[in-house]
Amino acid sequence: MKRFLETGNFAIAEAAIIAGCRFFAGYPITPATELAESMSLRLPQVDGVYLQAEDECAAMHLCIGAALGGMKAMTATSGPGFILYADPFGWALGCEMPMVVLNSGRVGPVSGITGAPGQGEFYNTRYPTQGGNYESVVLAPNSAQEAMAMVIEAFYLSERLRMPVTVLADQLITDGWEDISIPETEEEMKEMGMRFWPRKFHPGPDFYPATDALDIPPVQMGKNTGGLCSDWTPTEQGYDIEEVEDHHKHAYRLIYKVRNNRELFAHHYEKKYMDDDPDLVVVSYGTPSRVVNTAVGRARSQGMKVGSLRLINLWPFPDEHFTRKAKYLAVELNWDGQLVREIQRAVPKDSDVHFLGICGDLPTNQDLLETFDKILKNQPLQRKGWEMEAW
Amino acid sequence: MKDRIELVASGFGGQGVVRLGQILGEAGVKQGLRVTMLKSHGTEMRGGYVRSQVVLAKKVVDSPICESPDYLIALSSAAYNRFKHTVADNGLIIYDPDFVEEVDNTLTCSQKALPAKKLAMDNFGKPLFSNSVVLGAIAKLLEEEGAVNKEVLLESLLAIIPKFKEENKQAFELGYKSI
Structure with a gap:
C-alpha cells in the first residue's frame, strides 16, 4: 500500500488506471484540470491514450469512439462542461456504451466561482441528456479516498450495466489534498472492497434483446455486429427503425436494466x-x-x-x-x-x-x-x- | 498531541500559501497522521486571495474545514482581518509585519510577529525564501505540540522544493530559531 498526500484528482487518475481505463479525453476546467493532467502523464505509461478535445462535447464523443473500439474510457469536467456532454451523453446511453464520467461540482450557474465547492447538479446528473426513457447511475463520494473507490466502482457498474456511470464529486474532493492509500496488490484491492469487471465483447450477430438482464457485453465496431452506433432507435437486430413497438423494447432495456438491478449498488450509503x-x-x-x-x-x-x-x-x-x-x-x-x-x-x-x-x-x-x-x-x-x- | 490540530495559512497568490500547506501535510503523512489540506482561491492564481486549511489528526479527519484554527499564518492584511476572529482562544496568530501593518490588540488569542520577508531579504536578498522561514517557525510550534518532528518537516520541504536546498535549509533554521 502506498500512502501519499495528494489531490483527489491524482487519486481518481490512479483509480481509473487500476480499473483498466486506457482512454481519457477531456478539456481543462477547474477543479478537474489536474485529473486531465495526471491522465496525460499516466496513460502513456500504461499504453493508454490521452486526448485533449476541443471541448467537452467532443471529449465525450471521443470516449464513445474509444468504447466502441473496445476500450474502457473516461472523461471529467465540472458543471459548465457537464452540460456540454448533453448530446454525447444521450448517445452513450442510447448505444449502451460503458464509460465513466466525473463531474466535480463548483459554484454555478455557468462559470460561477471556480475554486469553491457547489452541489448544483443533483438533477442534472439524473437527466444529463434530453428525451427521457432512461435511468442514470450516479455515485457521490465525500473524500479523495472514497472518490478513488467510487471511480473503480463506477467502471465496474458501467461494464455490467452497459452504460455511462457518473461520479459526482465537488471542488473540495478533487482540488483538496488528503492522505491517500493506493493499493498495490490484488489482496489490498480486495480488502478495500474494490470490484472489477473486464471488457467483454458482444458475440453478435444481433444487438440487444428487450431484457433487464445484466452482463450482456457491449457491441464493438467491426466485430460480429457491425457498426451499431446510430443515434436512432435500434431494432433487436441493430437496425435503425422509427416504430413505437421497437422503441418501447429499447426504452424498457435502458430503464429496467438499472431499476431491476439496484442491488448491485444500493449498499452505497452511510x-x-x-x-x-x-x-x-x-x-x-x-x-x-x-x-x-x-x-x-x-x-x-x-x-x-x-x-x-x-x-x-x-x-x-x-x-x-x-x-x-x-x-x-x-x-x-x-x-x-x-x-x-x-x-x-x-x-x-x-x-x-x-x-x-x-x-x-x-x-x-x-x-x-x-x-x-x-x-x-x-x-x-x-x-x-x-x-x-x-x- | 491533541486529537486534531487546525492550521490556516492565507495571503496573496504567489506567496506559496498552497505549497506551505502541502509541505506541512506531507510531513504529517510521513509522521503517520491523517491529513486534509484544502485550498481556496479566486480565478487568478498570482496576486489574488489564497487560503490553505490544514488539519492534522490522529484518526480519520471528518470535517476538513478549520472552523477555529489553532494557528493562523497571516501573510496579508486582508487575510489577517478576515480570519483573526476565527482563531481559537488558546490559538496563535503568526503574522508577517511587512504585510500586516495594523494589529488588533483586542483579540483573545496570542499573536506573534514573524518578519519572514525581512529575514529572507536580509539573509538571501530575495523574498522567495520567506516561506521556508515560516515553515521553520511552524516546525518549532508543532514540535512543541508533539505533532510533527522538525527533521520530518525539513525533509518534506526539501523533497517538495528541490531547488535552492541550502538556502531553504538555512531559511528554515532561521524561522525555527525566531519563534
Whole structure:
C-alpha cells in the first residue's frame, strides 16, 4: 500500500488506471484540470491514450469512439462542461456504451466561482441528456479516498450495466489534498472492497434483446455486429427503425436494466446514529456530509436525538431510506434546494422536511447545531439576511 | 498531541500559501497522521486571495474545514482581518509585519510577529525564501505540540522544493530559531 498526500484528482487518475481505463479525453476546467493532467502523464505509461478535445462535447464523443473500439474510457469536467456532454451523453446511453464520467461540482450557474465547492447538479446528473426513457447511475463520494473507490466502482457498474456511470464529486474532493492509500496488490484491492469487471465483447450477430438482464457485453465496431452506433432507435437486430413497438423494447432495456438491478449498488450509503430511530434525520451527500457527521456526533453529546444519513448512490434515488415518518433535514451546497425535493417526494405523507443551504463553502458545525435545535423545537428556520422558503 | 490540530495559512497568490500547506501535510503523512489540506482561491492564481486549511489528526479527519484554527499564518492584511476572529482562544496568530501593518490588540488569542520577508531579504536578498522561514517557525510550534518532528518537516520541504536546498535549509533554521 502506498500512502501519499495528494489531490483527489491524482487519486481518481490512479483509480481509473487500476480499473483498466486506457482512454481519457477531456478539456481543462477547474477543479478537474489536474485529473486531465495526471491522465496525460499516466496513460502513456500504461499504453493508454490521452486526448485533449476541443471541448467537452467532443471529449465525450471521443470516449464513445474509444468504447466502441473496445476500450474502457473516461472523461471529467465540472458543471459548465457537464452540460456540454448533453448530446454525447444521450448517445452513450442510447448505444449502451460503458464509460465513466466525473463531474466535480463548483459554484454555478455557468462559470460561477471556480475554486469553491457547489452541489448544483443533483438533477442534472439524473437527466444529463434530453428525451427521457432512461435511468442514470450516479455515485457521490465525500473524500479523495472514497472518490478513488467510487471511480473503480463506477467502471465496474458501467461494464455490467452497459452504460455511462457518473461520479459526482465537488471542488473540495478533487482540488483538496488528503492522505491517500493506493493499493498495490490484488489482496489490498480486495480488502478495500474494490470490484472489477473486464471488457467483454458482444458475440453478435444481433444487438440487444428487450431484457433487464445484466452482463450482456457491449457491441464493438467491426466485430460480429457491425457498426451499431446510430443515434436512432435500434431494432433487436441493430437496425435503425422509427416504430413505437421497437422503441418501447429499447426504452424498457435502458430503464429496467438499472431499476431491476439496484442491488448491485444500493449498499452505497452511510448511516451514523441511525439505530434508535432518531427524531431528526440529517441527509447529505459529498463533502458537506463530513461536517454533518461531526455535528450529529456533537448534537448527540448535547442530548439531541439526531442521526446522519449520507447518500453515496444518489441515482436511482434510494427511496428505501425514507420509509419512516420523522423530521428530515437536507444539507446541500446550493441555495435553491435540490436533494430536499427528492426527499419530500420519498418520505411518508405529512413528514416534516427542511432544507439548509450554503454554497461556495461548507456549513459550520455551529450552523448545523443551531438548525438541528430549532427543528427539534419546532421553531422557524431563518438565516441572517436570507428568507428561507417554508420547506 | 491533541486529537486534531487546525492550521490556516492565507495571503496573496504567489506567496506559496498552497505549497506551505502541502509541505506541512506531507510531513504529517510521513509522521503517520491523517491529513486534509484544502485550498481556496479566486480565478487568478498570482496576486489574488489564497487560503490553505490544514488539519492534522490522529484518526480519520471528518470535517476538513478549520472552523477555529489553532494557528493562523497571516501573510496579508486582508487575510489577517478576515480570519483573526476565527482563531481559537488558546490559538496563535503568526503574522508577517511587512504585510500586516495594523494589529488588533483586542483579540483573545496570542499573536506573534514573524518578519519572514525581512529575514529572507536580509539573509538571501530575495523574498522567495520567506516561506521556508515560516515553515521553520511552524516546525518549532508543532514540535512543541508533539505533532510533527522538525527533521520530518525539513525533509518534506526539501523533497517538495528541490531547488535552492541550502538556502531553504538555512531559511528554515532561521524561522525555527525566531519563534
